[in-house]
Amino acid sequence: MTKIPRILYAEDSLNDVELTLAAFSECNLANEIDVVHDGEEVLDYLFFRGRFADREKSAPAFLLLDIKMPKLDGVEVLKIIRESGEYKSLPVVMLTASKMESDILKSYSLGVNGFVIKPIDFTDFVKAIKSIGFFWAIVNTSPMSL
Amino acid sequence: MEFSVVVPVVAALSFFFAGLALGRRSMRIQMKKSQDTTLNIELEKMVAERTAQLKQAMEDQEAFAYSISHDLRSPLRHIDGFLRLLINKMDTRDEVVKGYFEKIYMASNRMSAMIDDLLLFSRLGRKELDVKPVNLNVLVHELIEQFKIIHQYREIEWKVNLLPTIPCDANLIKTVFENLIANAIKYTSKKPIAVIEIGARDLPDNLAEVFIKDNGVGFNSLYANRLFRVFQRLHAGEDFSGTGIGLANVKQIITRHNGKVRAEGTINKGAAFYLTLHK
Ligand SMILES: Nc1ncnc2c1ncn2[C@@H]1O[C@H](COP(=O)(O)OP(=O)(O)OP(=O)(O)O)[C@@H](O)[C@H]1O
Ligand SMILES: [Mg+2]
Numbered sequence: 001m002t003k004i005p006r007i008l009y010a011e012d013s014l015n016d017v018e019l020t021l022a023a024f025s026e027c028n029l030a031n032e033i034d035v036v037h038d039g040e041e042v043l044d045y046l047f048f049r050g051r052f053a054d055r056e057k058s059a060p061a062f063l064l065l066d067i068k069m070p071k072l073d074g075v076e077v078l079k080i081i082r083e084s085g086e087y088k089s090l091p092v093v094m095l096t097a098s099k100m101e102s103d104i105l106k107s108y109s110l111g112v113n114g115f116v117i118k119p120i121d122f123t124d125f126v127k128a129i130k131s132i133g134f135f136w137a138i139v140n141t142s143p144m145s146l
Numbered sequence: 147m148e149f150s151v152v153v154p155v156v157a158a159l160s161f162f163f164a165g166l167a168l169g170r171r172s173m174r175i176q177m178k179k180s181q182d183t184t185l186n187i188e189l190e191k192m193v194a195e196r197t198a199q200l201k202q203a204m205e206d207q208e209a210f211a212y213s214i215s216h217d218l219r220s221p222l223r224h225i226d227g228f229l230r231l232l233i234n235k236m237d238t239r240d241e242v243v244k245g246y247f248e249k250i251y252m253a254s255n256r257m258s259a260m261i262d263d264l265l266l267f268s269r270l271g272r273k274e275l276d277v278k279p280v281n282l283n284v285l286v287h288e289l290i291e292q293f294k295i296i297h298q299y300r301e302i303e304w305k306v307n308l309l310p311t312i313p314c315d316a317n318l319i320k321t322v323f324e325n326l327i328a329n330a331i332k333y334t335s336k337k338p339i340a341v342i343e344i345g346a347r348d349l350p351d352n353l354a355e356v357f358i359k360d361n362g363v364g365f366n367s368l369y370a371n372r373l374f375r376v377f378q379r380l381h382a383g384e385d386f387s388g389t390g391i392g393l394a395n396v397k398q399i400i401t402r403h404n405g406k407v408r409a410e411g412t413i414n415k416g417a418a419f420y421l422t423l424h425k
Contacts, residue, residue: 013220019227068216097223098216120219120258122227 005061005145007033007137010042010077011095012069019122020064020095023129031061031137039072043080046087059144062091062113062136067103075103078110089143091136204272211268218261225254256389260377263391267376270395275315275402282309282323282356285316286344289323297331300340307345310354312423318399325392326358326419332386333417334362352425359418365411373409 007029011017017035024033036042042065044050048057063081067074074094081087093114094107104115116132119125229250238244286309294302312319327342334340346356365373365380372378374397379390393409400407400421411417 013224015224015228016220019224019231022227022231096216097220098212100212100216118219118223120223120226121255122223122230125223125227 003058004030004032005058005142007031007062007064007133008036008042008045008060009033009064010036010039010069010074011064011066012037013066016066016118019125020129023126024133026126027130027133029133029137034060038070039074039077042077043072046081046090047084059087059090059142061142061144062093062140064093064095064132067094067096067107075106075110078107078112082111087144091140091142091144093132093136095132207268207272211265214261215265219258222254222258222261226251229254259389260391263389264376267391267395267398270318270321270398271402273318275318277313277315279311280314280316280319281311282319282346285320286323286327289320289327293327293331300331300335301338302331302334302340302342305341305343305345307343309344309346309356310348310425312354312425314403314423315399318402322396322399322421323358325396329392329419330358330360330362330417332362332388333364333381334360335386336363337361348425349422354423354425356421356423357418359416361416364413364416365409366413367409367411370409370411374407 009017009020011020021033021035034045036045041050041052042063045052045055046059046063048055065074065077069077072080074096078092078094081090081092088111091113092111093116094103094112095116095118096103097118099117107115114132114136116128119128229247233247236243238247283306286306290304290306327344330342331340334342341361343359344357346354349355363381363386369380373380374393376394377390378394379388396419397407400423403423405421405423407422408420409417410420
């Protein structure tokens with residue numbers, strides 16, 4: 001039986017983490033979610049470094065990436081991921097607080113798979129998270145699973 | 147918060163006008179002392195400096211707007227989110243408790259609408275003007291058609307006279323008429339039949355005056371100038387919805403076109419807004 005891939009979620013705000021996980025819990029996803037809090041940790045996780053050196057050797061179903069994070073920001077992380085051999089086709093969805101046009105354009109030119117602005121209204125936020133989870137964890141087939 | 151946001155806007159504008167004034171002064175002095183080239187060079191240097199400062203001020207303002215939209219939005223989102231989670235956990239059969247939740251929820255919604263409004267206001271102030279001849283007849287009639295669809299159940303009598311063609315930024319002027327017409331429709335909503343009149347006349351010095359009048363609730367003309375300030379409202383939110391940014395946008399856009407705008411009103415009789423624009 002194939003293992004259900006995990007979801008990697010990078011977010012520095014603990015409030016956001018809590019709200020997003022609450023929203024995910026409404027989708028009844030079978031996937032486990034791993035949370036990291038800055039850009040460096042995303043890379044440590046993906047490339048099995050630091051506290052993730054002994055992590056099980058598997059790729060996440062997708063990466064949900066906040067833009068404004070300490071150390072490396074989301075756009076910088078995306079650039080490194082896309083330039084790497086292993087993760088150049090990892091599905092990445094940006095999840096960010098503001099509609100900054102330059103961030104959207106930069107992310108797409110770096111090959112992001114989706115860009116979602118966190119709605120202020122929590123009901124809308126839950127809907128957005130549910131559709132991200134439903135699509136990228138269930139509907140979509142990732143090349144990483146091949 | 148309102149104040150701290152307006153300050154950079156004002157700062158940017160005053161840099162801009164300082165630059166303009168300096169430019170004009172430099173021309174006058176140039177003519178008087180045409181031999182004195184050192185003075186000229188000096189002044190040109192100052193203009194260049196002011197222009198650089200203005201550019202910097204605009205960039206700062208953009209960074210500021212980003213910070214507003216990103217940093218102020220996040221805590222609001224958290225308030226809204228945890229409030230909903232709290233409601234789910236609580237016994238909300240108590241009407242008083244329910245009322246408090248409702249009020250927190252409405253307040254956070256209102257703040258989020260105001261953040262959006264401020265962002266738009268600041269963006270309108272920075273957007274470069276794309277000036278071309280614009281036929282106001284076409285523009286206004288298109289808008290009215292759209293409003294008629296939205297307000298199909300309202301009884302509105304439209305009286306639209308011939309309007310001039312004006313060199314202006316079509317998108318921005320559309321925003322102006324959108325706001326003025328939306329106001330006319332909103333503030334006549336308590337009348338059985340609304341009458342909205344739009345017209346124009348020529349003024350000396352190649353100017354045109356465009357007006358929009360309605361027979362709605364009106365206002366006391368004493369406060370006519372206040373209407374154009376950010377978030378200033380003369381009517382309570384319970385009677386008429388809105389945040390109070392519409393006319394501030396109107397004024398900003400008309401001022402950027404070197405035009406003028408003024409308002410007249412009579413309580414319970416109606417209101418009239420006049421735009422003076424260069425033809
Ligand atoms: N046609 C009108 N008749 C009577 N009062 C008006 C009219 N237009 C504007 N006002 C008054 O001027 C105030 C400011 O108008 P403005 O368009 O800036 O804000 P708003 O309509 O209250 O909200 P918003 O346009 O941001 O949704 C209004 O609150 C209202 O009191
Ligand atoms: Mg209005």
